[in-house]
Amino acid sequence: MARLEGKIAIVTGAGSRADGIGNGRAAAIVFAREGATVLACDRDMEAVTGTQRMIEEEGGICEVFVGDVTSFSDNERMVQTALDKWGRVDILHNNVGIEGAGTILDTDEDAWDRVMDVNCKSMFLASKAAVPAMIAAGGGSIINVSSISAIRPRGLTPYTTSKGAVLALSRAMAIDHAAEGIRVNAVLPGPVYTPHVWAGGMTDELRARRKNASPLKKEGTAWDVAYAALFFASDESRWVTGVEMCVDGGVTISSPAR
Ligand SMILES: NC(=O)c1ccc[n+]([C@@H]2O[C@H](COP(=O)([O-])OP(=O)(O)OC[C@H]3O[C@@H](n4cnc5c(N)ncnc54)[C@H](O)[C@@H]3O)[C@@H](O)[C@H]2O)c1
Helix, strand or coil: CCCCCCCEEEEECCCCCCCCCCHHHHHHHHHHHCCCEEEEEECCHHHHHHHHHHHHHCCCEEEEEECCCCCHHHHHHHHHHHHHHHCCCCEEEECCCCCCCECCCCCCHHHHHHHHHHHHHHHHHHHHHHHHHHHHHCCEEEEEECCHHHCCCCCEHHHHHHHHHHHHHHHHHHHHHHHHCEEEEEEEECCECCHHHHHCCCCHHHHHHHHHCCCCCCCECHHHHHHHHHHHHCHHHCCCCCCEEEECCCHHHCCCCC
16 A cells, blocks of 8 residues: 555655755655545645646646735635545645855845745744644654754754744744644755755756755755655654654765864
8 A cells, every 4th residue: 555545744945956855846746646635735836746646647636726925814725625525634844945045144124034934934823724634634744854953053044044943933833733743843954955955056067066955965866855755754653743854865874084
């Protein structure tokens, strides 16, 4: 039997540029391959219908929801869409995130608020909308995408702070909703080569440096992140909650060269 057979999964930030594979698109595809029915959500209609097309070409089931996860009413409509179509929600993959570079001195208040809203408050809002449906279904799994930047700061202070808050939120929710059968875990990707990263204008040299930063000396991809999410989404992790999994080729355990 497929690992997510019969499950209903919501994936936020499930779009990606052109034919590229970002973390949300990869998770949506992997979940569908494992038998889940997927509601792919993104604010970008073209990007998310691209994901739907890819899933349907493989014979999977995917519907699209276009909305902004920083809006509670959009999150409520997102969950209601899944309930109207399929009657339940089992998995919420909170993947949306944006960059936030600079120190506190480089960052104005609006930029700070924006990064905190998109990267952290959105996960609170999407979860607040989805948890009642999970309780009604007898449990569920929430996966929050953080970043190794949460635990290895490097000049991205608004981003680091927002992703650190995602870890605290995940642990708090794991405790709050354990008795209701809802597990909450976090995935911390390292320097993954996604369309978002290459669209930022990455040079071959920087790409090689990111790759060689990991002890494994391999380039991470969105598929690597998606397979970690798949474990948390599936019942194979039924006794795992409040966990933080780095998917980074060993970057966070390595020390600087001496
Ligand atoms: N790429 C990396 O190296 C890396 C490393 C660590 C963590 N991450 C995290 O992984 C996640 C996905 O990263 P990615 O590189 O695949 O990004 P991406 O930009 O390719 O994909 C994110 C998607 O989210 C959508 N989105 C953005 N704001 C939204 C909003 N308010 N409402 C709805 N949709 C919205 C975008 O349209 C886009 O399709 C993010 O949380 C990011 O912080 C990425």
